[in-house]
Amino acid sequence: MVGNKRGKRLAKYEPSYVVFDLETTGINSNTDRIVEVAGIKVVGGKVEDTFSTLVNPERSIPKRATMVNGITDEMVAGAPKINHALDEFLSFSENHILVGHNIHTFDMKFIYNATEELYGGVIDNDYIDTLYLSRKVLPQLRHHKLVDLSAYFHISSEGAHRALNDCWMNQKCYEELGKLQSNITVEICPKCGGELMKRNGKFGEFFGCGNYPECRYTRNI
Known part of the structure; x- marks a missing residue:
């Protein structure tokens, strides 16, 4: 699972996957840290299991990050550190294809940096970015944020910007995007x-x- 070669970004719908999301202290994958990890395991289009944990970043969470995700220093004080949280998430996700929104330029970079720091290598899971999938099958949308997709598919976005809530939203959006992709040529x-x-x-x-x-x-x- 961890080696020298990164996984590939796939362009087609896959029915078995782990949709995941991270919350972080900021947007710089080289200097900021993960404060929450969540995932939903889907096999054959059916949800099988969920995973969620706060992460102690061993630093103060900036106010601007708390304003986005609502996670405070007090909330993560007793949470596991990244080495334990990441061990659990990798055991949960195993060799499944990873699915997430804007993960190609954000979440995967945090995961790669964390695994390199902790294990000396990177995860080789292939992944699907629903941002790219949305741009392909819904070119008429002006914006392709997760909340925009949720609104388009009439999916509730209540609790957005907490990792597990975003996973639930994106899991439903991904299944809808997969239906639309079957009608176009990719x-x-x-x-x-x-x-x-x-x-x-x-x-x-x-x-x-x-x-x-x-x-x-x-x-x-």
């Missing part, structure tokens, strides 16, 4: 499962994998 990379995207090169347009440079698959149009 070019899938046969090598890694990522999305093939049109690009311009020296000799004109071609399809290139969205996981470049990790995956260098190309195909002529």
